[in-house]
Amino acid sequence: MTRPAQERAVRTREALLRAGAEVFDEYGYAGAGITRILERAGVTAGALYFHFKSKEGLALAIMGVQPQQIEPNLSSHGLQRLVDITFVWAYELQVNPILRAGVRLSVEQGSFGVQDPSSYLGWKEIMADCLQSADREGELLPEVHSEEIAEFVVGACTGVQLYSQLVSNRCDLPERTVRMWRMLLPGIARPEAIAGIRLDPRRGETA
Amino acid sequence: MTRPAQERAVRTREALLRAGAEVFDEYGYAGAGITRILERAGVTAGALYFHFKSKEGLALAIMGVQPQQIEPNLSSHGLQRLVDITFVWAYELQVNPILRAGVRLSVEQGSFGVQDPSSYLGWKEIMADCLQSADREGELLPEVHSEEIAEFVVGACTGVQLYSQLVSNRCDLPERTVRMWRMLLPGIARPEAIAGIRLDPRRGETA
Numbered sequence: 001m002t003r004p005a006q007e008r009a010v011r012t013r014e015a016l017l018r019a020g021a022e023v024f025d026e027y028g029y030a031g032a033g034i035t036r037i038l039e040r041a042g043v044t045a046g047a048l049y050f051h052f053k054s055k056e057g058l059a060l061a062i063m064g065v066q067p068q069q070i071e072p073n074l075s076s077h078g079l080q081r082l083v084d085i086t087f088v089w090a091y092e093l094q095v096n097p098i099l100r101a102g103v104r105l106s107v108e109q110g111s112f113g114v115q116d117p118s119s120y121l122g123w124k125e126i127m128a129d130c131l132q133s134a135d136r137e138g139e140l141l142p143e144v145h146s147e148e149i150a151e152f153v154v155g156a157c158t159g160v161q162l163y164s165q166l167v168s169n170r171c172d173l174p175e176r177t178v179r180m181w182r183m184l185l186p187g188i189a190r191p192e193a194i195a196g197i198r199l200d201p202r203r204g205e206t207a
Numbered sequence: 208m209t210r211p212a213q214e215r216a217v218r219t220r221e222a223l224l225r226a227g228a229e230v231f232d233e234y235g236y237a238g239a240g241i242t243r244i245l246e247r248a249g250v251t252a253g254a255l256y257f258h259f260k261s262k263e264g265l266a267l268a269i270m271g272v273q274p275q276q277i278e279p280n281l282s283s284h285g286l287q288r289l290v291d292i293t294f295v296w297a298y299e300l301q302v303n304p305i306l307r308a309g310v311r312l313s314v315e316q317g318s319f320g321v322q323d324p325s326s327y328l329g330w331k332e333i334m335a336d337c338l339q340s341a342d343r344e345g346e347l348l349p350e351v352h353s354e355e356i357a358e359f360v361v362g363a364c365t366g367v368q369l370y371s372q373l374v375s376n377r378c379d380l381p382e383r384t385v386r387m388w389r390m391l392l393p394g395i396a397r398p399e400a401i402a403g404i405r406l407d408p409r410r411g412e413t414a
Contacts, residue, residue, distance in 0.1 A: 028318050161362075166322060
Protein backbone atom coordinates (compact mmCIF):
# COMPACT_ATOMS: atom_id res chain seq x y z
CA MET A 1 0.00 0.00 0.00
CA THR A 2 1.09 3.60 -0.57
CA ARG A 3 1.64 5.79 2.49
CA PRO A 4 -1.71 7.63 2.20
CA ALA A 5 -3.48 4.29 1.64
CA GLN A 6 -1.82 2.88 4.76
CA GLU A 7 -2.87 5.91 6.80
CA ARG A 8 -6.40 5.59 5.48
CA ALA A 9 -6.44 1.90 6.44
CA VAL A 10 -5.31 2.74 9.99
CA ARG A 11 -8.03 5.41 10.30
CA THR A 12 -10.67 3.01 8.98
CA ARG A 13 -9.59 0.32 11.40
CA GLU A 14 -9.74 2.75 14.33
CA ALA A 15 -13.13 4.08 13.26
CA LEU A 16 -14.43 0.50 13.20
CA LEU A 17 -12.96 -0.29 16.63
CA ARG A 18 -14.52 2.83 18.12
CA ALA A 19 -17.93 2.47 16.43
CA GLY A 20 -18.01 -1.24 17.23
CA ALA A 21 -17.13 -0.53 20.85
CA GLU A 22 -19.87 2.07 21.20
CA VAL A 23 -22.48 -0.27 19.75
CA PHE A 24 -21.32 -3.37 21.69
CA ASP A 25 -21.17 -1.32 24.90
CA GLU A 26 -24.73 -0.08 24.38
CA TYR A 27 -26.45 -3.17 22.92
CA GLY A 28 -24.27 -6.14 23.83
CA TYR A 29 -22.95 -8.63 21.28
CA ALA A 30 -26.25 -10.11 20.06
CA GLY A 31 -27.97 -6.74 19.84
CA ALA A 32 -25.16 -5.03 17.95
CA GLY A 33 -26.23 -4.79 14.31
CA ILE A 34 -23.51 -4.71 11.66
CA THR A 35 -25.40 -2.00 9.78
CA ARG A 36 -25.44 0.23 12.84
CA ILE A 37 -21.69 -0.27 13.35
CA LEU A 38 -20.94 0.52 9.70
CA GLU A 39 -23.12 3.63 9.72
CA ARG A 40 -21.50 4.92 12.89
CA ALA A 41 -18.00 4.24 11.55
CA GLY A 42 -18.88 5.70 8.14
CA VAL A 43 -17.30 2.77 6.31
CA THR A 44 -18.45 -0.05 4.04
CA ALA A 45 -19.08 -3.70 4.87
CA GLY A 46 -16.03 -4.50 2.74
CA ALA A 47 -13.83 -2.52 5.15
CA LEU A 48 -15.16 -4.45 8.14
CA TYR A 49 -14.49 -7.79 6.46
CA PHE A 50 -11.05 -6.63 5.26
CA HIS A 51 -9.91 -5.58 8.75
CA PHE A 52 -11.74 -8.01 11.05
CA LYS A 53 -13.28 -10.78 8.90
CA SER A 54 -16.53 -10.80 10.91
CA LYS A 55 -18.50 -9.24 13.77
CA GLU A 56 -16.88 -11.81 16.05
CA GLY A 57 -13.44 -10.77 14.78
CA LEU A 58 -14.23 -7.15 15.59
CA ALA A 59 -15.41 -8.14 19.08
CA LEU A 60 -12.22 -10.14 19.72
CA ALA A 61 -10.11 -7.16 18.56
CA ILE A 62 -11.94 -4.83 20.97
CA MET A 63 -11.41 -7.32 23.80
CA GLY A 64 -7.70 -7.34 22.92
CA VAL A 65 -7.02 -3.59 22.92
CA GLN A 66 -8.07 -3.00 26.54
CA PRO A 67 -4.52 -2.49 27.86
CA GLN A 68 -3.81 0.13 25.19
CA GLN A 69 -6.52 2.27 26.81
CA ILE A 70 -4.63 2.22 30.11
CA GLU A 71 -0.90 1.84 29.73
CA PRO A 72 -0.10 5.14 27.95
CA ASN A 73 -1.47 6.97 31.01
CA LEU A 74 0.97 5.48 33.50
CA SER A 75 4.23 6.89 34.79
CA SER A 76 4.78 5.05 38.08
CA HIS A 77 6.60 1.73 38.54
CA GLY A 78 6.55 -1.41 40.67
CA LEU A 79 3.65 -1.87 43.06
CA GLN A 80 2.42 1.72 42.60
CA ARG A 81 2.18 1.06 38.86
CA LEU A 82 0.02 -2.01 39.48
CA VAL A 83 -2.24 0.03 41.76
CA ASP A 84 -2.34 2.88 39.23
CA ILE A 85 -3.36 0.49 36.42
CA THR A 86 -6.45 -0.37 38.43
CA PHE A 87 -7.20 3.30 39.19
CA VAL A 88 -6.90 4.32 35.52
CA TRP A 89 -9.01 1.27 34.61
CA ALA A 90 -11.69 2.18 37.19
CA TYR A 91 -11.86 5.71 35.81
CA GLU A 92 -11.70 4.81 32.11
CA LEU A 93 -14.43 2.20 32.58
CA GLN A 94 -16.80 5.10 33.21
CA VAL A 95 -15.86 7.16 30.15
CA ASN A 96 -13.99 5.08 27.54
CA PRO A 97 -16.29 3.05 25.23
CA ILE A 98 -13.46 0.84 23.94
CA LEU A 99 -12.57 -0.27 27.47
CA ARG A 100 -16.24 -0.59 28.50
CA ALA A 101 -17.02 -2.74 25.47
CA GLY A 102 -13.84 -4.78 25.90
CA VAL A 103 -14.72 -5.61 29.50
CA ARG A 104 -18.38 -6.31 28.68
CA LEU A 105 -17.53 -8.59 25.75
CA SER A 106 -14.88 -10.44 27.79
CA VAL A 107 -17.35 -11.08 30.63
CA GLU A 108 -20.27 -12.04 28.35
CA GLN A 109 -18.22 -13.95 25.75
CA GLY A 110 -19.91 -17.24 26.67
CA SER A 111 -23.20 -15.78 25.47
CA PHE A 112 -21.87 -15.59 21.90
CA GLY A 113 -20.06 -18.90 21.94
CA VAL A 114 -16.51 -17.66 22.54
CA GLN A 115 -14.14 -19.05 25.17
CA ASP A 116 -11.02 -16.95 24.76
CA PRO A 117 -8.86 -16.09 27.77
CA SER A 118 -6.51 -13.85 25.70
CA SER A 119 -7.69 -10.53 27.08
CA TYR A 120 -7.34 -11.76 30.66
CA LEU A 121 -3.95 -13.31 29.95
CA GLY A 122 -2.84 -9.98 28.42
CA TRP A 123 -3.76 -8.16 31.63
CA LYS A 124 -2.06 -10.86 33.67
CA GLU A 125 1.24 -10.39 31.79
CA ILE A 126 1.15 -6.62 32.30
CA MET A 127 0.39 -6.95 36.00
CA ALA A 128 2.99 -9.68 36.50
CA ASP A 129 5.60 -7.35 34.94
CA CYS A 130 4.76 -4.67 37.53
CA LEU A 131 4.97 -7.26 40.30
CA GLN A 132 8.30 -8.64 39.11
CA SER A 133 9.62 -5.10 39.11
CA ALA A 134 8.13 -4.60 42.60
CA ASP A 135 9.83 -7.78 43.71
CA ARG A 136 13.22 -6.59 42.42
CA GLU A 137 12.68 -3.34 44.31
CA GLY A 138 12.03 -5.33 47.51
CA GLU A 139 8.39 -4.31 47.80
CA LEU A 140 6.84 -7.80 47.98
CA LEU A 141 6.71 -10.29 50.82
CA PRO A 142 9.25 -13.07 50.28
CA GLU A 143 6.75 -15.93 50.11
CA VAL A 144 4.44 -14.55 47.38
CA HIS A 145 4.42 -15.27 43.63
CA SER A 146 4.05 -12.48 41.06
CA GLU A 147 2.10 -14.63 38.59
CA GLU A 148 -0.36 -15.82 41.20
CA ILE A 149 -0.99 -12.29 42.48
CA ALA A 150 -1.42 -11.00 38.93
CA GLU A 151 -3.92 -13.73 38.08
CA PHE A 152 -5.88 -13.05 41.24
CA VAL A 153 -5.95 -9.27 40.67
CA VAL A 154 -7.22 -9.75 37.09
CA GLY A 155 -10.00 -12.01 38.33
CA ALA A 156 -10.85 -9.83 41.32
CA CYS A 157 -11.02 -6.65 39.22
CA THR A 158 -13.26 -8.40 36.69
CA GLY A 159 -15.72 -9.42 39.38
CA VAL A 160 -15.56 -6.18 41.35
CA GLN A 161 -16.44 -4.12 38.26
CA LEU A 162 -19.37 -6.46 37.52
CA TYR A 163 -20.65 -6.06 41.09
CA SER A 164 -20.14 -2.28 40.90
CA GLN A 165 -21.93 -2.11 37.56
CA LEU A 166 -24.97 -3.94 38.95
CA VAL A 167 -25.27 -1.92 42.16
CA SER A 168 -24.11 1.56 41.06
CA ASN A 169 -23.60 1.56 37.29
CA ARG A 170 -19.87 1.59 38.17
CA CYS A 171 -20.02 4.96 39.99
CA ASP A 172 -18.53 3.38 43.11
CA LEU A 173 -15.84 1.42 41.25
CA PRO A 174 -12.94 3.78 42.17
CA GLU A 175 -13.81 3.52 45.87
CA ARG A 176 -14.20 -0.28 45.62
CA THR A 177 -10.76 -0.43 44.01
CA VAL A 178 -9.23 1.43 46.96
CA ARG A 179 -10.90 -1.00 49.36
CA MET A 180 -9.58 -3.96 47.37
CA TRP A 181 -6.03 -2.72 47.80
CA ARG A 182 -6.48 -2.00 51.53
CA MET A 183 -7.52 -5.64 51.99
CA LEU A 184 -5.01 -7.13 49.58
CA LEU A 185 -1.75 -5.24 50.17
CA PRO A 186 -0.99 -6.70 53.63
CA GLY A 187 -0.99 -10.19 52.11
CA ILE A 188 1.40 -9.39 49.27
CA ALA A 189 3.65 -6.43 50.18
CA ARG A 190 6.07 -5.47 52.95
CA PRO A 191 4.73 -2.94 55.47
CA GLU A 192 7.40 -0.37 54.45
CA ALA A 193 6.29 -0.65 50.81
CA ILE A 194 2.59 -0.38 51.73
CA ALA A 195 3.32 2.81 53.67
CA GLY A 196 4.64 4.41 50.47
CA ILE A 197 1.71 3.44 48.22
CA ARG A 198 -0.68 6.26 47.34
CA LEU A 199 -4.22 4.87 47.38
CA ASP A 200 -5.90 7.90 45.83
CA PRO A 201 -8.30 6.85 43.06
CA ARG A 202 -8.03 10.30 41.46
CA ARG A 203 -4.65 9.12 40.22
CA GLY A 204 -6.70 7.36 37.54
CA GLU A 205 -8.13 10.64 36.24
CA THR A 206 -4.82 12.21 35.23
CA ALA A 207 -5.24 10.77 31.74
CA MET B 208 -54.38 -26.99 46.79
CA THR B 209 -54.68 -30.43 48.36
CA ARG B 210 -51.57 -31.94 49.94
CA PRO B 211 -50.79 -34.26 46.97
CA ALA B 212 -51.35 -31.35 44.57
CA GLN B 213 -48.94 -29.19 46.58
CA GLU B 214 -46.31 -31.91 46.58
CA ARG B 215 -46.75 -32.35 42.85
CA ALA B 216 -46.34 -28.59 42.35
CA VAL B 217 -43.08 -28.62 44.35
CA ARG B 218 -41.76 -31.54 42.32
CA THR B 219 -42.72 -29.82 39.05
CA ARG B 220 -41.01 -26.60 40.11
CA GLU B 221 -37.84 -28.49 41.06
CA ALA B 222 -37.86 -30.44 37.81
CA LEU B 223 -38.10 -27.15 35.90
CA LEU B 224 -35.28 -25.56 37.92
CA ARG B 225 -33.03 -28.56 37.31
CA ALA B 226 -33.86 -28.97 33.61
CA GLY B 227 -33.60 -25.23 33.03
CA ALA B 228 -30.24 -25.15 34.81
CA GLU B 229 -28.87 -28.01 32.71
CA VAL B 230 -29.95 -26.35 29.47
CA PHE B 231 -28.81 -22.83 30.46
CA ASP B 232 -25.48 -24.23 31.67
CA GLU B 233 -24.94 -26.02 28.36
CA TYR B 234 -26.35 -23.53 25.84
CA GLY B 235 -26.43 -20.15 27.60
CA TYR B 236 -29.56 -18.01 27.87
CA ALA B 237 -30.11 -17.25 24.18
CA GLY B 238 -29.42 -20.81 23.08
CA ALA B 239 -31.70 -22.43 25.66
CA GLY B 240 -34.88 -23.46 23.87
CA ILE B 241 -38.08 -23.63 25.92
CA THR B 242 -39.04 -26.87 24.19
CA ARG B 243 -35.78 -28.50 25.22
CA ILE B 244 -36.27 -27.39 28.84
CA LEU B 245 -39.86 -28.72 28.91
CA GLU B 246 -38.86 -32.04 27.36
CA ARG B 247 -36.04 -32.52 29.84
CA ALA B 248 -38.29 -31.59 32.79
CA GLY B 249 -41.11 -33.75 31.47
CA VAL B 250 -43.70 -31.00 32.05
CA THR B 251 -45.99 -28.82 29.95
CA ALA B 252 -45.55 -25.21 28.88
CA GLY B 253 -48.45 -24.38 31.19
CA ALA B 254 -46.40 -25.56 34.18
CA LEU B 255 -43.47 -23.33 33.20
CA TYR B 256 -45.70 -20.30 32.91
CA PHE B 257 -47.54 -21.15 36.14
CA HIS B 258 -44.34 -21.38 38.18
CA PHE B 259 -42.00 -18.87 36.49
CA LYS B 260 -44.08 -16.79 34.05
CA SER B 261 -41.37 -16.85 31.37
CA LYS B 262 -37.92 -18.12 30.38
CA GLU B 263 -36.48 -14.99 31.98
CA GLY B 264 -38.41 -15.74 35.18
CA LEU B 265 -36.94 -19.25 35.25
CA ALA B 266 -33.43 -17.81 34.71
CA LEU B 267 -33.87 -15.32 37.56
CA ALA B 268 -35.09 -18.12 39.85
CA ILE B 269 -32.02 -20.22 39.03
CA MET B 270 -29.77 -17.21 39.73
CA GLY B 271 -31.52 -16.82 43.09
CA VAL B 272 -31.16 -20.39 44.40
CA GLN B 273 -27.35 -20.46 44.29
CA PRO B 274 -26.88 -20.21 48.09
CA GLN B 275 -29.26 -23.15 48.66
CA GLN B 276 -26.74 -25.31 46.79
CA ILE B 277 -24.02 -24.41 49.32
CA GLU B 278 -25.37 -23.58 52.75
CA PRO B 279 -26.82 -27.00 53.72
CA ASN B 280 -23.30 -28.43 53.39
CA LEU B 281 -21.69 -26.21 56.02
CA SER B 282 -21.06 -26.90 59.69
CA SER B 283 -18.30 -24.41 60.61
CA HIS B 284 -18.77 -20.85 61.86
CA GLY B 285 -17.16 -17.41 61.71
CA LEU B 286 -14.21 -16.97 59.36
CA GLN B 287 -13.84 -20.71 58.72
CA ARG B 288 -17.47 -20.77 57.57
CA LEU B 289 -16.78 -17.98 55.08
CA VAL B 290 -13.74 -19.88 53.76
CA ASP B 291 -15.75 -23.11 53.63
CA ILE B 292 -18.53 -21.42 51.62
CA THR B 293 -15.96 -20.67 48.92
CA PHE B 294 -14.54 -24.20 49.03
CA VAL B 295 -17.98 -25.81 48.69
CA TRP B 296 -18.78 -23.30 45.93
CA ALA B 297 -15.52 -24.09 44.07
CA TYR B 298 -16.31 -27.81 44.25
CA GLU B 299 -20.01 -27.58 43.43
CA LEU B 300 -19.27 -25.33 40.43
CA GLN B 301 -17.70 -28.39 38.83
CA VAL B 302 -20.57 -30.81 39.44
CA ASN B 303 -23.82 -29.00 40.28
CA PRO B 304 -25.76 -27.75 37.22
CA ILE B 305 -27.99 -25.43 39.25
CA LEU B 306 -24.99 -23.60 40.68
CA ARG B 307 -23.16 -23.60 37.33
CA ALA B 308 -26.15 -22.16 35.52
CA GLY B 309 -26.81 -19.64 38.30
CA VAL B 310 -23.26 -18.32 38.08
CA ARG B 311 -23.23 -18.30 34.27
CA LEU B 312 -26.58 -16.49 34.04
CA SER B 313 -25.54 -13.95 36.70
CA VAL B 314 -22.31 -13.16 34.83
CA GLU B 315 -23.91 -13.05 31.37
CA GLN B 316 -27.19 -11.37 32.42
CA GLY B 317 -26.36 -8.23 30.42
CA SER B 318 -26.48 -10.33 27.26
CA PHE B 319 -30.20 -10.97 27.77
CA GLY B 320 -31.08 -7.49 28.94
CA VAL B 321 -31.20 -8.09 32.69
CA GLN B 322 -29.44 -5.94 35.30
CA ASP B 323 -30.31 -7.62 38.58
CA PRO B 324 -27.83 -7.62 41.47
CA SER B 325 -30.08 -9.82 43.68
CA SER B 326 -28.00 -12.98 43.44
CA TYR B 327 -24.81 -11.09 44.34
CA LEU B 328 -26.55 -9.23 47.18
CA GLY B 329 -27.81 -12.58 48.48
CA TRP B 330 -24.26 -13.93 48.62
CA LYS B 331 -23.09 -10.70 50.23
CA GLU B 332 -25.62 -11.01 53.07
CA ILE B 333 -24.60 -14.60 53.75
CA MET B 334 -20.90 -13.73 53.79
CA ALA B 335 -21.43 -10.61 55.89
CA ASP B 336 -23.25 -12.79 58.48
CA CYS B 337 -20.18 -15.05 58.70
CA LEU B 338 -17.93 -12.01 59.06
CA GLN B 339 -20.08 -10.41 61.75
CA SER B 340 -19.90 -13.68 63.65
CA ALA B 341 -16.13 -13.74 63.05
CA ASP B 342 -15.91 -10.20 64.39
CA ARG B 343 -17.81 -11.10 67.57
CA GLU B 344 -15.42 -14.02 68.04
CA GLY B 345 -12.46 -11.61 67.78
CA GLU B 346 -11.14 -13.07 64.52
CA LEU B 347 -11.10 -9.86 62.42
CA LEU B 348 -8.69 -6.94 62.48
CA PRO B 349 -10.23 -3.98 64.31
CA GLU B 350 -10.21 -1.57 61.35
CA VAL B 351 -12.04 -3.73 58.80
CA HIS B 352 -15.73 -3.69 57.83
CA SER B 353 -17.71 -6.92 57.41
CA GLU B 354 -19.92 -5.55 54.62
CA GLU B 355 -16.96 -4.27 52.60
CA ILE B 356 -15.09 -7.57 52.91
CA ALA B 357 -18.23 -9.51 51.96
CA GLU B 358 -18.82 -7.36 48.87
CA PHE B 359 -15.20 -7.75 47.80
CA VAL B 360 -15.21 -11.53 48.29
CA VAL B 361 -18.39 -11.88 46.22
CA GLY B 362 -16.84 -9.85 43.40
CA ALA B 363 -13.46 -11.56 43.64
CA CYS B 364 -14.98 -15.07 43.59
CA THR B 365 -17.11 -14.13 40.58
CA GLY B 366 -14.09 -12.99 38.61
CA VAL B 367 -11.77 -15.77 39.78
CA GLN B 368 -14.23 -18.45 38.63
CA LEU B 369 -14.55 -16.73 35.23
CA TYR B 370 -10.77 -16.66 34.86
CA SER B 371 -10.54 -20.28 35.97
CA GLN B 372 -13.29 -21.31 33.56
CA LEU B 373 -11.47 -19.73 30.63
CA VAL B 374 -8.02 -21.15 31.40
CA SER B 375 -8.87 -24.56 32.90
CA ASN B 376 -12.63 -25.17 32.56
CA ARG B 377 -12.65 -24.50 36.34
CA CYS B 378 -10.42 -27.49 37.19
CA ASP B 379 -8.01 -25.18 39.02
CA LEU B 380 -10.72 -23.23 40.85
CA PRO B 381 -10.23 -24.95 44.24
CA GLU B 382 -6.50 -24.16 44.16
CA ARG B 383 -7.18 -20.56 43.06
CA THR B 384 -9.58 -20.23 45.99
CA VAL B 385 -6.86 -21.29 48.43
CA ARG B 386 -4.48 -18.71 46.91
CA MET B 387 -7.14 -16.02 47.21
CA TRP B 388 -7.42 -16.64 50.95
CA ARG B 389 -3.64 -16.74 51.45
CA MET B 390 -3.44 -13.25 49.91
CA LEU B 391 -6.59 -11.88 51.53
CA LEU B 392 -6.54 -13.17 55.11
CA PRO B 393 -3.61 -11.01 56.35
CA GLY B 394 -5.57 -7.87 55.37
CA ILE B 395 -8.76 -8.84 57.19
CA ALA B 396 -8.01 -11.22 60.08
CA ARG B 397 -5.80 -11.34 63.19
CA PRO B 398 -2.71 -13.55 62.91
CA GLU B 399 -3.97 -15.86 65.70
CA ALA B 400 -7.22 -16.38 63.79
CA ILE B 401 -5.42 -17.00 60.49
CA ALA B 402 -3.28 -19.65 62.18
CA GLY B 403 -6.44 -21.61 63.04
CA ILE B 404 -8.03 -21.48 59.58
CA ARG B 405 -7.91 -24.71 57.60
CA LEU B 406 -7.20 -23.86 53.95
CA ASP B 407 -7.86 -27.32 52.56
CA PRO B 408 -10.06 -27.13 49.44
CA ARG B 409 -11.19 -30.75 49.98
CA ARG B 410 -13.37 -29.33 52.75
CA GLY B 411 -15.67 -28.38 49.86
CA GLU B 412 -16.11 -32.00 48.81
CA THR B 413 -17.67 -33.24 52.04
CA ALA B 414 -21.14 -32.55 50.66
